[in-house]
Amino acid sequence: MTSNIGLISLIISSILSLFILILFFKHVLFGGPLHSKFFALYNASFFLIAVSFVLLVISFVVSDFSIVAVYENSHTDKPFFYKFAGTWGNHEGSMLLFILIISLYGYLFLIFTKQLNFSLRFTTIFFQTSLQFVFLLFLILTSNPFEKIFPIPNQGLGLNPILQDPLLVLHPPFLYLGYVGFSLVFSLLLGGLVTNQYNQNWAGLAKRWIFLPWTFLTFGIGLGSFWAYYELGWGGYWFWDPVENASLMPWIASTALIHSVLVMDKTKKLFNWTAILTILTFVLSLFGTFLVRSGILNSVHAFANDPERGLYILFIISLITLSALVIYILKSAKQTGDENGFILFSREFSIVVNNYLLIFALTVVTIGTTYPILLSVFTEESISVGPQYYNTILAPFVFIFLILMGIGPYMKWNKNSFAINRNKLTSFVLSSLIVTALVSLILKNQNFIFILGVACSLFLIISVVYEFAYFKHIKLKQFNFARLFSHAGFGFLILAITLHYFFSKEFTTKIQLGETSSYQEFAIKFSNYFSKQGKNYQELIGEYEIQKNGEKVILKPSIRKYSHPQQFTSETSIRGEWLSDMYIAMDYTSDASSGIGIRFYYNYSIRLIWLSYILITIGGLLSFVQRKNEK
Amino acid sequence: MKNKLKSTSIFLLFISFFVIFYYALQSDTKNNTQIMVGSKLPNIQLSSLFNPAQKISLPSTENENFYLINIWSSWCVPCRDEHPFLVKLKNDNQIKIFGINYKDKTSNALDFLSKLGDPFYYVGVDSDGSKSIEIGGYGVPETYVINSDGIIVFKHVGPINITTYEKIVAVIK
Amino acid sequence: MKNLLFLLIIFFLYQQDSFALPSQDREVKIYKNIRCLACQGQTLNDSNSDFANDLKKVIKRKLDNNETDQQIYSYLTARYGDWILFNPPVKQSTLLLWFFPVFILVIGLLILYKRTVFGKSKLS
Numbered sequence: 001m002t003s004n005i006g007l008i009s010l011i012i013s014s015i016l017s018l019f020i021l022i023l024f025f026k027h028v029l030f031g032g033p034l035h036s037k038f039f040a041l042y043n044a045s046f047f048l049i050a051v052s053f054v055l056l057v058i059s060f061v062v063s064d065f066s067i068v069a070v071y072e073n074s075h076t077d078k079p080f081f082y083k084f085a086g087t088w089g090n091h092e093g094s095m096l097l098f099i100l101i102i103s104l105y106g107y108l109f110l111i112f113t114k115q116l117n118f119s120l121r122f123t124t125i126f127f128q129t130s131l132q133f134v135f136l137l138f139l140i141l142t143s144n145p146f147e148k149i150f151p152i153p154n155q156g157l158g159l160n161p162i163l164q165d166p167l168l169v170l171h172p173p174f175l176y177l178g179y180v181g182f183s184l185v186f187s188l189l190l191g192g193l194v195t196n197q198y199n200q201n202w203a204g205l206a207k208r209w210i211f212l213p214w215t216f217l218t219f220g221i222g223l224g225s226f227w228a229y230y231e232l233g234w235g236g237y238w239f240w241d242p243v244e245n246a247s248l249m250p251w252i253a254s255t256a257l258i259h260s261v262l263v264m265d266k267t268k269k270l271f272n273w274t275a276i277l278t279i280l281t282f283v284l285s286l287f288g289t290f291l292v293r294s295g296i297l298n299s300v301h302a303f304a305n306d307p308e309r310g311l312y313i314l315f316i317i318s319l320i321t322l323s324a325l326v327i328y329i330l331k332s333a334k335q336t337g338d339e340n341g342f343i344l345f346s347r348e349f350s351i352v353v354n355n356y357l358l359i360f361a362l363t364v365v366t367i368g369t370t371y372p373i374l375l376s377v378f379t380e381e382s383i384s385v386g387p388q389y390y391n392t393i394l395a396p397f398v399f400i401f402l403i404l405m406g407i408g409p410y411m412k413w414n415k416n417s418f419a420i421n422r423n424k425l426t427s428f429v430l431s432s433l434i435v436t437a438l439v440s441l442i443l444k445n446q447n448f449i450f451i452l453g454v455a456c457s458l459f460l461i462i463s464v465v466y467e468f469a470y471f472k473h474i475k476l477k478q479f480n481f482a483r484l485f486s487h488a489g490f491g492f493l494i495l496a497i498t499l500h501y502f503f504s505k506e507f508t509t510k511i512q513l514g515e516t517s518s519y520q521e522f523a524i525k526f527s528n529y530f531s532k533q534g535k536n537y538q539e540l541i542g543e544y545e546i547q548k549n550g551e552k553v554i555l556k557p558s559i560r561k562y563s564h565p566q567q568f569t570s571e572t573s574i575r576g577e578w579l580s581d582m583y584i585a586m587d588y589t590s591d592a593s594s595g596i597g598i599r600f601y602y603n604y605s606i607r608l609i610w611l612s613y614i615l616i617t618i619g620g621l622l623s624f625v626q627r628k629n630e631k
Numbered sequence: 632m633k634n635k636l637k638s639t640s641i642f643l644l645f646i647s648f649f650v651i652f653y654y655a656l657q658s659d660t661k662n663n664t665q666i667m668v669g670s671k672l673p674n675i676q677l678s679s680l681f682n683p684a685q686k687i688s689l690p691s692t693e694n695e696n697f698y699l700i701n702i703w704s705s706w707c708v709p710c711r712d713e714h715p716f717l718v719k720l721k722n723d724n725q726i727k728i729f730g731i732n733y734k735d736k737t738s739n740a741l742d743f744l745s746k747l748g749d750p751f752y753y754v755g756v757d758s759d760g761s762k763s764i765e766i767g768g769y770g771v772p773e774t775y776v777i778n779s780d781g782i783i784v785f786k787h788v789g790p791i792n793i794t795t796y797e798k799i800v801a802v803i804k
Numbered sequence: 805m806k807n808l809l810f811l812l813i814i815f816f817l818y819q820q821d822s823f824a825l826p827s828q829d830r831e832v833k834i835y836k837n838i839r840c841l842a843c844q845g846q847t848l849n850d851s852n853s854d855f856a857n858d859l860k861k862v863i864k865r866k867l868d869n870n871e872t873d874q875q876i877y878s879y880l881t882a883r884y885g886d887w888i889l890f891n892p893p894v895k896q897s898t899l900l901l902w903f904f905p906v907f908i909l910v911i912g913l914l915i916l917y918k919r920t921v922f923g924k925s926k927l928s
């Protein structure tokens with residue numbers, strides 16, 4: 001029953017969307033007033049999608065196995081929380097979530113832009129509806145989440161255990177709120193171009209619609225990284241895996257966009273560039289979906305592999321990109337901003353350099369992710385591109401980037417402001433070098449790259465702290481907290497990554513019960529093991545005593561054997577000491593009495609990485625606090 | 632003029648991307664298991680399953696026709712499925728099959744052969760999987776066809792079925 | 805001020821071993837560069853599948869025989885292709901992978917140069 005209503009609301013919603021598109025064309029082509037219920041119809045289509053999503057959630061929660069998606073991804077044994085999350089743990093459900101978020105952004109746009117120019121407002125909604133309509137058709141025709149199965153099975157197949165994790169419940173929705181959210185600024189751009197309102201005011205308006213999804217995406221990527229850290233059991237936080245890269249690409253593009261739209265807002269420059277970045281950001285978001293869904297990738301977490309579906313998504317992306325390009329090319333010539341060059345060492349100059357470096361990073365990530373695919377099209381060869389490639393190429397530029405992030409904000413708009421800041425910057429350089437020298441002496445590491453990493457990130461952090469310290473002179477409300485937090489967060493992130501890279505330790509060993517294995521300052525004793533029965537799994541828990549400089553810590557990693565579907569997972573055990581972690585993951589074994597293989601990781605300053613993610617996210621959130629000197 | 636050039640190049644870029652990814656969807660980006668085909672079989676020393684003292688080395692120096700190498704194990708279920716095809720290959724085509732018994736218990740392996748038949752000309756032991764790695768193997772079962780020059784002319788990862796059987800027969804004819 | 809800067813630079817220059825990367829186990833470094841073929845996307849170092857363990861043993865033996873990294877890598881790629889290496893070698897088919905980013909870097913720099921107004925013309 002619920003499944004019928006769910007499908008019917010989806011169908012009605014797509015009919016409404018089509019109707020909205022027709023109303024728009026009628027208005028544009030034949031004149032006459034726009035239908036008075038234009039926006040109400042849009043809101044109705046949003047509510048219908050929301051209803052159908054809620055119905056799907058309910059079907060998952062009550063384990064309605066008459067629905068294929070539920071049957072294939074759920075099981076009555078599963079804890080409530082994961083039944084709930086199972087809704088988006090599969091292709092159909094997550095596509096519905098995808099559409100819900102497109103629609104939600106349009107709905108929010110209507111709520112928050114009541115004062116906006118009418119034509120820009122309805123044209124934007126027209127484009128948002130087009131996106132919504134295309135994806136609704138795709139969903140209903142190729143991946144109906146409410147598809148029925150008959151006879152109704154008594155039991156479901158269960159959810160992949162690796163997805164049965166509290167963080168993974170939150171990770172996909174945040175990721176989607178992020179990159180699907182860029183659909184709105186994309187529609188806003190097309191709306192602005194079509195109605196000849198792509199100008200300085202547009203930039204002021206678009207800012208928040210870039211910040212909002214950017215904040216979600218940042219948080220979503222952070223969650224994914226944290227999940228990979230404790231769930232996969234490989235000790236690391238970022239693997240340069242193609243699926244991770246798929247979410248990083250729109251993040252880099254949107255970070256560039258955040259900055260270029262500022263230049264457009266303040267100086268009337270970069271009109272064309274900002275338009276291209278807006279299109280690029282959304283297209284890369286869709287492209288990421290394509291990579292993950294089409295089965296084209298080899299990845300630890302690619303799911304829902306289906307080449308035919310990939311073909312549909314490829315067609316949709318092409319359709320969207322092509323339409324956007326046509327509109328851009330036809331309309332962009334009509335609205336050019338200030339075409340003058342950028343004054344050396346002005347604020348806008350530093351942002352252009354920032355964009356230049358970000359585009360470089362984006363190129364590296366994109367080509368690294370897609371090159372194996374491209375090569376297999378043209379040749380018989382298959383290659384892998386792993387962390388070393390990215391680290392080698394990107395590392396030197398990260399250092400330059402940090403320095404620029406420290407300098408840029410001190411520059412003034414439209415003015416070469418190097419001279420007036422020379423003393424300030426010299427003192428930043430000196431103080432960061434002094435602190436780096438101390439750090440280098442205390443930690444007894446004099447590696448050149450280590451020193452470079454620490455010095456550059458400290459330079460950025462010091463420059464941010466200095467600006468904070470100014471707060472006696474200007475009012476608290478005038479601070480650009482968004483920038484200060486996210487920049488400081490990035491500084492801490494690179495600092496943490498550098499420390500982690502140079503001081504982390506790992507070793508692999510097999511230990512017999514009661515025996516001790518030593519590595520440098522660590523002694524690990526396998527003291528005990530026992531088994532336990534969980535709700536939908538059996539668990540073998542090992543107990544390890546770790547001695548480090550006289551202190552003792554007990555870690556209890558485990559192996560879980562899930563029953564539906566039958567699969568093993570290795571649960572890590574992590575204990576923190578200040579910013580660092582001790583981390584053990586156990587190997588699968590059928591016979592614990594003959595010893596168990598373990599991987600031990602000492603992750604230096606890993607918690608500083610999580611803190612940096614949080615700082616950057618807070619920065620994004622703070623962009624919604626109005627500043628005093630802003631209009 | 633400048634704008635026309637710009638828009639044309641953007642469109643060309645876009646179309647080539649579309650075409651490439653269209654083909655990428657069709658092609659297999661997964662691992663290519665056929666790397667070793669066409670190169671010489673690396674040297675391996677095997678000691679007999681039946682008599683550890685008896686040793687031979689591959690590629691076989693008794694210069695003659697094609698011969699087969701099959702990696703198998705008694706604990707491997709697909710190996711049981713493909714076994715009748717190995718027996719058939721031996722009987723119908725009079726071809727020598729060198730077996731590599733992969734990470735197995737000797738007693739289980741002998742038991743397996745006495746129950747299901749022994750199609751092998753010689754069975755060597757690979758107790759730690761290193762022999763299999765030496766010849767570029769991924770696991771069990773796996774079958775190689777070697778020609779008289781010691782070149783790998785055919786390789787199949789996974790159990791032999793009727794299609795693979797026919798392919799092998801076509802190669803050795 | 806200037807003297808202090810000079811002293812600090814001297815301090816850094818006098819550090820020893822300053823260009824060597826951390827002396828991570830050579831063994832681990834190699835394992836990290838190798839894809840576990842039986843498990844998707846995992847490095848050999850992170851994997852404990854049977855195949856990964858066998859391969860580790862083979863590599864260990866080669867290390868004990870004093871083979872160079874390059875010898876070990878070519879041994880593996882001869883048998884399993886470049887797919888097995890996470891750090892793709894620079895060769896004809898990977899030229900674009902390594903040099904396209906450099907190309908973008910140079911093109912970007914040219915555009916940047918062309919669009920920049922040098923000098924202090926607008927100082928108020």
